[in-house]
Amino acid sequence: MIRFENVTKxxxxxxxxxxxxxxxxxxxxxxxxxxGPNGAGKTTTLKLMTGILNPDQGQIWLENVDLxxxxxDAKRMFGFxxxxxxxxxxxxxxxxxxxxxxxxxxxxxxxKEHMDKYLARYELEGAINQPIRSFSHGMKQKxxxxxxxxxxxxxxxxDEPMVGLDPAxxxxxxxEMRDYCESGKTVFFSTHxxxxxxxxxxxxxxxxxxxxxxxxxxxxxxxxxxVSTLEDLFLNLTGKxxxxx
Amino acid sequence: MIPYLKxxxxxxxxxxxxxxxxxxxxxxxxxxVSFALIMLSMVMLYAMLxxxxxxxxxxFQQIGEPETMLALAGILCTLMTVITSFFYVLxxxxxxxxxxxxxALPLSSREILTAKLLRIWLGEAGIALLICLPVxxxxxxxxxxxxxxxxxxxxxxxxxxxxxIAVITLLSFVLIRASALWKxxxxxxxxxxxxxxxxxxxxxxxxxxxxxxxxxxxAVLQLVLKQKPLLDMMAGLYPPIRWFSDALTQSGHxxxxxxxxxxxxxxxxxxxxxxxxxGTYQHLAIKQNETLTRLNATARRSVDRHGMRTPxxxxxxxxxxxxxxxPTYTMNCxxxxxxxxxxxxxxxxxxxxxxxxxxxxxxxxKLVPGVLITAIATGVFALTSNLNLAVATSIxxxxxxxxxxxxxxxxxxxxxxxxxxxxxxxxxLSGIPMAIVLMFVLPAIRAELVIGFLCSLLxxxxxxxxxxxxxxxxxxxxxxxxxxxxxxxxxxxxxMFGSMAFLVVCxxxxxxxxxxxxxxxxxxxxxxxxxxxLDVLLLRRLTGKAAETYILQEVQI
Numbered sequence: 001m002i003r004f005e006n007v008t009k010x011x012x013x014x015x016x017x018x019x020x021x022x023x024x025x026x027x028x029x030x031x032x033x034x035x036g037p038n039g040a041g042k043t044t045t046l047k048l049m050t051g052i053l054n055p056d057q058g059q060i061w062l063e064n065v066d067l068x069x070x071x072x073d074a075k076r077m078f079g080f081x082x083x084x085x086x087x088x089x090x091x092x093x094x095x096x097x098x099x100x101x102x103x104x105x106x107x108x109x110x111x112k113e114h115m116d117k118y119l120a121r122y123e124l125e126g127a128i129n130q131p132i133r134s135f136s137h138g139m140k141q142k143x144x145x146x147x148x149x150x151x152x153x154x155x156x157x158x159d160e161p162m163v164g165l166d167p168a169x170x171x172x173x174x175x176e177m178r179d180y181c182e183s184g185k186t187v188f189f190s191t192h193x194x195x196x197x198x199x200x201x202x203x204x205x206x207x208x209x210x211x212x213x214x215x216x217x218x219x220x221x222x223x224x225x226x227v228s229t230l231e232d233l234f235l236n237l238t239g240k241x242x243x244x245x
Numbered sequence: 246m247i248p249y250l251k252x253x254x255x256x257x258x259x260x261x262x263x264x265x266x267x268x269x270x271x272x273x274x275x276x277x278v279s280f281a282l283i284m285l286s287m288v289m290l291y292a293m294l295x296x297x298x299x300x301x302x303x304x305f306q307q308i309g310e311p312e313t314m315l316a317l318a319g320i321l322c323t324l325m326t327v328i329t330s331f332f333y334v335l336x337x338x339x340x341x342x343x344x345x346x347x348x349a350l351p352l353s354s355r356e357i358l359t360a361k362l363l364r365i366w367l368g369e370a371g372i373a374l375l376i377c378l379p380v381x382x383x384x385x386x387x388x389x390x391x392x393x394x395x396x397x398x399x400x401x402x403x404x405x406x407x408x409x410i411a412v413i414t415l416l417s418f419v420l421i422r423a424s425a426l427w428k429x430x431x432x433x434x435x436x437x438x439x440x441x442x443x444x445x446x447x448x449x450x451x452x453x454x455x456x457x458x459x460x461x462x463x464a465v466l467q468l469v470l471k472q473k474p475l476l477d478m479m480a481g482l483y484p485p486i487r488w489f490s491d492a493l494t495q496s497g498h499x500x501x502x503x504x505x506x507x508x509x510x511x512x513x514x515x516x517x518x519x520x521x522x523x524g525t526y527q528h529l530a531i532k533q534n535e536t537l538t539r540l541n542a543t544a545r546r547s548v549d550r551h552g553m554r555t556p557x558x559x560x561x562x563x564x565x566x567x568x569x570x571x572p573t574y575t576m577n578c579x580x581x582x583x584x585x586x587x588x589x590x591x592x593x594x595x596x597x598x599x600x601x602x603x604x605x606x607x608x609x610x611k612l613v614p615g616v617l618i619t620a621i622a623t624g625v626f627a628l629t630s631n632l633n634l635a636v637a638t639s640i641x642x643x644x645x646x647x648x649x650x651x652x653x654x655x656x657x658x659x660x661x662x663x664x665x666x667x668x669x670x671x672x673x674l675s676g677i678p679m680a681i682v683l684m685f686v687l688p689a690i691r692a693e694l695v696i697g698f699l700c701s702l703l704x705x706x707x708x709x710x711x712x713x714x715x716x717x718x719x720x721x722x723x724x725x726x727x728x729x730x731x732x733x734x735x736x737x738x739x740x741m742f743g744s745m746a747f748l749v750v751c752x753x754x755x756x757x758x759x760x761x762x763x764x765x766x767x768x769x770x771x772x773x774x775x776x777x778x779l780d781v782l783l784l785r786r787l788t789g790k791a792a793e794t795y796i797l798q799e800v801q802i
Contacts, residue, residue: 051651052648053799071796072654072656074654076654088563090567098559102554102558102559103560103654108553
């Protein structure tokens with residue numbers, strides 16, 4: 001479960017409201033797609049819920065743990081895949097995963113099991129003992145995905161996870177996201193790939209200029225707006241907002 | 246080729262634009278002030294160089310050879326180009342980010358190399374002008390030279406760096422050729438850099454230790470006289486430097502011939518290098534870039550280890566590994582572990598020479614109270630620890646990865662403790678070689694050295710903790726390369742000088758307490774107890790307020 005309550009984040013001394021009074025709750029066992037145009041506030045929201053940024057006001061709960069009051073326990077609840085790979089490029093892939101496993105107190109047996117399973121799934125076994133900086137963009141992305149799952153978090157947060165992945169890996173990731181939520185855990189991801197969101201998500205939220213302008217099951221939202229695709233819905237909603245502006 | 250050269254020059258000039266110092270956090274005015282301060286410090290450094298040249302010129306005038314100073318300036322420029330441009334040429338030619346991009350442009354390999362070398366030369370020519378102009382003016386004024394002399398000098402000085410650049414380029418090709426296929430390329434860079442540092446330091450100490458007089462003019466004169474054969478030897482080894490000074494000091498056809506000879510040689514050297522290796526440049530640069538990709542194709546044997554560590558140990562290991570894996574960090578954090586033992590060895594070697602004042606050192610030490618020697622040793626070891634920038638830049642070095650650390654379910658106290666422990670470990674690595682060397686060369690005071698070393702840990706813990714706290718409060722996250730994170734980090738420099746000032750204060754307190762009648766042993770005990778108290782206070786502050794500040798720092802670039 002993820003809960004935002006009146007979360008606001010401003011930049012440039014309050015001049016820009018990147019996230020504006022965001023309130024929403026996402027239940028466990030769901031894949032939630034977070035959509036929005038460039039600069040709408042998606043990444044800022046993800047950074048707020050992972051503790052990277054501090055909200056100016058509001059509260060965030062992850063599995064009923066208050067992120068601001070109890071950040072360490074809250075951070076144990078999630079695994080995060082950021083949108084860019086600014087990691088420890090001189091470590092080998094194996095060293096990076098071991099490092100994460102140590103930080104999340106993952107036992108020897110579990111870490112071996114998880115590493116073996118995910119390395120095989122994402123076909124990284126051959127490169128895992130090489131320095132990360134020798135990896136391609138897609139390989140780095142796969143490594144981040146594996147790293148975010150090493151402790152089997154209750155909440156899996158991904159920022160634009162499909163970027164740079166080959167079709168097979170993209171398929172594996174989508175399958176992984178579905179399997180993950182079916183085991184009662186929550187998947188929260190941002191994306192620009194609306195087709196994927198439409199097919200994969202139990203719920204989507206559309207953010208525009210920091211405000212949540214729509215939220216619900218994709219089918220329900222499309223039916224309410226009398227459109228046949230999520231893309232049409234997205235363009236309608238963000239277009240209307242533009243007109244209002 | 247010209248458009249590419251223009252872009253290269255424009256990029257270089259842009260780095261000097263005050264607006265480029267601006268970040269999201271800094272206002273335009275603050276950026277300009279920062280720029281002005283940097284410029285001021287550079288002007289001060291330059292003033293020091295001008296003063297040195299002024300004194301040296303005076304010394305050469307005293308011995309009736311002012312023109313030798315022109316040759317010396319030329320030699321200095323040549324050597325400076327060799328020293329400063331070695332890594333610069335290497336990184337510009339083979340490690341720059343545009344290697345693959347440029348490969349896709351309709352430019353020949355020789356054109357790319359020519360553009361890059363011309364850009365490097367323009368930068369070095371500017372430095373050469375800065376170094377040589379004060380001497381040129383001093384000579385011109387003292388000899389009442391005409392306008393033609395200044396014009397000739399202005400047009401000839403920029404040619405000086407061409408030959409050293411050509412030689413360095415050839416060397417870099419050989420090095421890359423040899424190391425491109427080698428996996429441990431960075432280790433090679435570190436080893437070579439350290440060797441280079443050792444040779445440079447040895448040379449400089451040999452040069453400067455020859456004078457011990459207090460009067461600066463007399464010292465410069467003595468230095469000049471003692472090193473005159475060395476200068477003659479250098480000029481002998483590199484005859485064109487004679488053409489350079491003769492071109493400026495003589496007149497008539499001989500001067501013209503020397504001028505043309507020097508300029509032609511410089512241009513010919515650079516052209517020859519472009520013709521000789523230009524054709525293979527692009528191939529080699531791309532091959533160098535591919536080294537990492539090739540590593541993937543030959544996966545190493547998997548080490549099937551899944552041993553657990555505590556988060557503290559995991560973070561500590563990562564911090565230590567980073568220092569050893571990034572050559573820039575290794576060079577800046579561990580150089581003192583190499584430099585100080587070498588200084589100690591060279592000093593002691595000089596002490597062994599007959600007639601040297603240092604030869605009396607072992608006998609002199611017998612007359613000094615043991616506790617005083619312990620106190621001096623404490624200061625020396627604490628000072629060597631302060632010169633590594635590892636802990637003072639440990640937050641800044643996170644860069645944008647600070648966002649990753651903010652997501653970790655690890656207390657900020659633990660994260661800072663791991664950084665501090667890394668800093669203290671490096672302090673030990675810097676101090677231990679020095680301690681071993683000193684114990685070996687001064688066996689009579691081994692006990693004092695050991696106690697002094699242990700006492701110094703109290704002081705280095707305080708300075709390291711304080712440096713870490715400064716970095717917590719003012720991290721530099723917005724760096725683009727590792728040099729910016731560690732070497733061009735103003736707050737780290739302030740922390741280093743602050744630590745030195747702290748040691749001076751401790752030394753003054755030691756002296757003051759003894760002057761008040763306290764016994765040396767009690768004085769040392771009192772100062773160490775104060776340092777211990779400060780350690781406790783600073784550590785409490787680090788795990789309290791500083792830890793809160795650390796985890797709330799946002800990356801704003």
